[in-house]
Amino acid sequence: MNTKPELLTTAASLGELRKLMEAGADAFIIGESKYGARLPGEFGLQEMAEAVEAAHGFVRPVRIYAAVNNLMDNAAADSLPEYLGSLAQIGVDAIVFGDPSVLVTAREAAPGVALHWNAEMTSTSYAQADYWGRRGASRIVLARELNMEQIIEIKQRTSLEVQVQVHGMTNIYHSKRSLVDSYMGHLGKEPSELDSRLGQGLYLMEEERRDERYPIYQDAHGTYMMSSDDVCMIENLHELMEAGIDSLRVEGLMKTTAYNETVIRAYRAAIDAYAADPAGYEFKEEWLDAIRALQDPSRELSYGFFFKEQVY
Amino acid sequence: MSMTSIKPLLKGKRHRLDRPELLAPAGNLEKLKFAVHYGADAVYIGGQKYGLRSGADNFSFEEMREGVEFAARYGAKVFVATNIYAHNEDIEGLEDYLRGLEAAGIAAIIAADPAIVETAQRVAPGLEVHLSTQQSVLNWRTVKFWKDEGLPRVVLARETSLEEIAEMKAHVDIEIEAFIHGAMCSSFSGRCVLSNHFTDRDSNRGGCCQSCRWKYDLYVDGDSVNTEQDSQFTMGSKDLCMISHLPELIEVGVDSFKIEGRMKSLHYVATVVNAYRQAIDAYFADPEGYELKPEWVDEINKSANRPLNTGFFFDTPGTEDHIYEPEQKAAPYDFAGVVLSYDEATGEAVIQQRNHFKPGTEVEFFGPGGTFFKQTVEEIRDLEGQLLDAARHPLQQVRIRTAQPVHPMDMMRKRIR
Known part of the structure; x- marks a missing residue:
């Protein structure tokens, strides 16, 4: 495999987006909280248009995916x-969806715009x-609760692009209820x-x-509980690259721009090194050390579910 | 209560009303039979695979056939929950399993995973496919998507309000199934992986360990918000109960009223089904003159495991809708026995013991259609006529005199506090 996987991340603002492009991100998932889930920052249509302009005009082409999930x-x-x-008019590179209403609406309102299926924990x-592929999706975003073996088999057996989260926190619970407010009551x-x-x-x-x-935090759509650890797959990134995973996502939610820049640089270096010479690729401890230096000590860097066997 | 009103039931026939359907859970074959006998129009069960209650007894194909046959005598249907989100390794064997369900006479599967939906449509066209609540259907465009995919029915997310259901019915001609009673995920169903994170058990494949009902402390930057010991944070929700609002549900056009609880007891299933059956029948007998009867609510309360509320039907749940105190079984009643037979000449019933009782125990007998009376247990004899000091053994058969005639499958409960 010699195709470079895409390095995808989030952005809290146009400023952060520009910095993370410089740091090496290939693509961004951004949007507004009315439509997108758990976004680090708001990109209304105006900001979205500016982001697309900045991304498409960058020295190497950078893609913007609208979070409508x-x-x-x-x-x-x-x-x-x-x-x-409006998103189609602005020229976003894909619409990320998790609710079928978005898929059917996009067929008419945004024909030609790529569709990424992202239902989080239920894309398994x-x-x-293939089901969502036959209905127009070009990419599946896999559940973070899958392990390496399952991820690799999915990539082998589907013709869709496969996206996997490789770094950062994950959502583990979403309620429509305002649970912090209820508790205060x-x-x-x-x-x-209490500002929640x-x-x-x-x-x-x-x-x-x-x-x-x-x-834990609340917004207009309810309450979210997030993982206590941050996934960090940089040591084992070659396994995902070898499997041909198409997009590697770094989640920047609840992180400083400095931290996110460091993480993107590290993954950029690993991806580029692997692409340049897959056979001679070696993981460099310094990539991980740079991340560790900025890691919140109360949040462990973990392998998520990549090397776990779950029971049920 | 007159005896004539339940005679048709014993012959296995019930006057079937037009919609809505009363859909009850059945964790095993016995529960299925009682759910149907007490008035469910349809029951849903789990098979050995692909269901979300790995802890329930779950049915073999053989038991399914027996259940389908029993239900058919009452004109009732059997659905099977195949509501996991399948992983790669679950897909092998799916086709055979679905064909097996079809061959067993199952009327419908309840599925969330589109791969299971599509496979069923392809290999077992005799099965209806109902979309599970695990798909979190919240808007009419999504309802229409699934109708266009060929599904005759969607089970809505528990987060939909009556008003939103009305809007769905206005836009899409499809059967709408809604939970009206039982325990609720406080998250969007399917959008919770607390079990996966805490215990490596996959909640979306039946491994849920109910972490939402555990106790937590809420901190802000290192300081606990809670200063009292016994007032911890939890996501645990009260249970849903819509017995007082059936006319609203009927008028908005909900087609199937679903009771939660494949893990619940026989007593629970019979009691809850019995109350809703009577309420629905009373409504359709005279919609204008319909009134909620206090005894239906009393009966429901005797089965309740937790405090009850109305979920999202009228408003988003708030402080009053969560259980912060230590959980205590709400109902002070226990299932005590099942009537196996009744001898009119002697006025004695043979009871199969389900919980300890003895002479002097205050008990209640109830049966389908609202038959009900209380009495004190007098002499207890075994089948040979020997006097017993108590009915001590599970499933032991004993004879007692009943204050009124009773029927097979009537139930006996006792007060416990």
Whole structure:
């Protein structure tokens, strides 16, 4: 395999997007929270257009994928034709979706724009990839709960592009309920006494897992609980590259721009080194050391589910 | 309560009303039979594979055939939950399994994974495919997508409101199934991998360990928000109960009323089905004059495992809809026995023991259609006529005199506090 996988990441702002392009990102997933799930920052249509301009005009072509992967209620779905039409006009390189309403709307409102199927924890097999492929998706974004063996088999058995998250936190729970507000009510306090939005430092600790901190936050779509560790696959990236995985995602949510730049540089170096000489490729400890230097000590770097066997 | 009202039931026939269907869970064959006997129009069960309740007994094909045959005598249907999100290794064997369900006479599968949906449509066209709540269907365009994919029915996400259901019905001609009773994921169903992270058990393949009901501490930058010991954070939700709002559900056009609980007891299933059956039948007998009967609510409360609420039908749940206190079994009743037979000449019933009882125990008998009476247990004899000091052994058969005539499959419960 000599094709270079894409290095995909998020961005909280145009400023961060520009810095991460410089650091080596090939593509970005951005959007607005009305339509996109768990975004580090807001990109309205105006900012989206600027991002596309900046990305397409960069020294090497950089792609912009619009996050439209929320679960949609009637009201949100009713506004999709106009929104997807605008995204097509702006020239985004793909629409990322998890709710079939987006797929059917895009067929009419954004014909020709690539569609990436991303249902997070429920994208679990090659057969599902093919199902959405036959309905117009060109890429499947795999569940983070799959292991290396399963990921490789999916890549071998589907013709769709396969995207895998290789770094950062993952979402482990999404409720439509405002659970922090409800809890404040239970404590006899006003919800306004506690800022529960993204980036306010809230976390949960489970009784019997006192060393794990699970970030939690609320937005208009409910409550999110996030993993207590950050996936970090840089040591084993060659296994994914050898398997021909098409896109490697770095999640930048709840991280500083400096941290994200460092992570992107490290993965950029690993991808380029592998592409230049797959046979002679060697992992360099310095890539990981650079990440470790900025890693929040309360968040372990882990292999996620890549080397796990789950039971049920 | 007159005896004539339940006679048709015993002959295996029930006056079937037009919609909605009352759909009950059945964790095993016995529960299936009782669910149907107590008034379910359809039951859903799990097979040995592809279901989300790996902890339930689950049916073999042989048991499915027996269940289908039993249900057919009442004009009821049997559905099978094949609602996991399959991984690569689960796909081998899927076709044979689905053909097996079709051959066993199963009416429909409940599936979330599109790969399972499509495979069933291809290899087992005699099975209807109902889209599981695990797909989190929340808007009418998505409902229409699944209709266009050939599905006759979608089970909505539990997060949909009555108003949103009305909008779906206005846009799409498809059967809508909604949960009306039972335990709820507090997350969007399928969008929770707490079990995977805490215990390496895959929640979307039946391994859920209910981590949402565990206790947590909420911190802000290192400081606990909670200063009291027994007031911890949890996501655990109260259970859904719509017995007081059936007219709204019927009028908005919900086609199937679904009760949650393949892991629940026989007593739970019979009691809950019994109450909803009576309420639905009363509504259709006289929609204008329909009134909620307090005894239906009382019965429901006797089976309740947790405090109850109305989910998302009217509003997004808030503080009052979660369980922060230590969980305590809500209902002070226990299942005590099942009636196997009744001798009109002696007024004695043969009871199969399901929980300890003895002379002096206060019990209630109930059966389909709302038959109900209370009494105190008098003498207990074994089948040979020997006096017993108590019915101590599970499934032991004993004879007791009942205050009123009873029927096979009537149930006996006792108060426990």
